[in-house]
Amino acid sequence: MKSGFVVRSTISSWESAERFCRQFSLPLLDMQAKHNQEVFQLIFDHQNVHLLDCRAKKPLTLMVDFVTGSRDHRRKFGGGAGQAVAKAVGVKGNRTLHVLDATAGLGGDAFVLACLGSRVTMIERSPVAYALLADGLKRGLLQAEEAGDDELLAILQRMTLVPNDGSDWMRDQLASSDSEQPDVVYLDPMFPEKSKKALAKKEMQIFQEVVGGDEDADKLFEPAFALAKYRVVVKRPKIAPLLNGQEPSVQLVGKSSRFDVYAKKKLPE
Numbered sequence: 001m002k003s004g005f006v007v008r009s010t011i012s013s014w015e016s017a018e019r020f021c022r023q024f025s026l027p028l029l030d031m032q033a034k035h036n037q038e039v040f041q042l043i044f045d046h047q048n049v050h051l052l053d054c055r056a057k058k059p060l061t062l063m064v065d066f067v068t069g070s071r072d073h074r075r076k077f078g079g080g081a082g083q084a085v086a087k088a089v090g091v092k093g094n095r096t097l098h099v100l101d102a103t104a105g106l107g108g109d110a111f112v113l114a115c116l117g118s119r120v121t122m123i124e125r126s127p128v129a130y131a132l133l134a135d136g137l138k139r140g141l142l143q144a145e146e147a148g149d150d151e152l153l154a155i156l157q158r159m160t161l162v163p164n165d166g167s168d169w170m171r172d173q174l175a176s177s178d179s180e181q182p183d184v185v186y187l188d189p190m191f192p193e194k195s196k197k198a199l200a201k202k203e204m205q206i207f208q209e210v211v212g213g214d215e216d217a218d219k220l221f222e223p224a225f226a227l228a229k230y231r232v233v234v235k236r237p238k239i240a241p242l243l244n245g246q247e248p249s250v251q252l253v254g255k256s257s258r259f260d261v262y263a264k265k266k267l268p269e
């Protein structure tokens, strides 16, 4: 974790904030408590969990929303199986896969894959990212249910979030006799020098500031390749070196990022 943050909660959300803080051994402050002027505040309130960057006059807010805004727009008009991430993972037509997203972040890519019918197990180690994503999922499920949006409900029900380190989790799966082998392992660790251009959105810039660069990203490759049934897909900024120095079978190169595909076996039709 690069930057410090404090966790605050209103009385209405105290119980869930307390559970989260116990899980990650973090102190919890109420909204009035004085703190050491941390720039970032993770706030639990009656509406949602959000990250606040207090530097600007008008503080910037980051939260996860699967129901409205850009993710909803991408779900409806984003190009479906023609999107680069879908092509790289191999989702198409009736081929639905079980994808392990071992670096879930804010669940953007996982949501795209779940929209296309995949079941996605998401692993996230950063407490801040985990809190934001868990809240987005929970709120999304509630809102979809209330609105009677069965399609969105089914999409979100295909997404499961686990708080853990991806390498450790995959190694545990490899050591366990009754684990389920994912069809595809998807990796998108934060590149330490992701340029501001690659992180065009202000919200993503503050996310990177809090989570930091994933300097140990290379460690993910070996267990991912051992665990995946068909392929490993690595998303990287276009200019970034290969993960763990491994040559991919295929590269899909976009404007600012690329997908490196490491094939093990041909995907089922």
Ligand SMILES: C[S@@+](CC[C@H](N)C(=O)[O-])C[C@H]1O[C@@H](n2cnc3c(N)ncnc32)[C@H](O)[C@@H]1O
Binding pocket: 102, 103, 104, 105, 106, 107, 108, 109, 110, 123, 124, 125, 126, 129, 164, 165, 166, 167, 188, 189, 190, 191, 211, 214, 217, 220
């Ligand atoms: C660039 S973000 C992923 C963005 C994600 N693909 C999305 O669409 O929202 C990278 C995330 O991977 C997480 N991460 C990096 N290494 C990890 C590891 N070994 N285990 C679990 N999470 C990891 C970071 O905490 C960060 O939240």
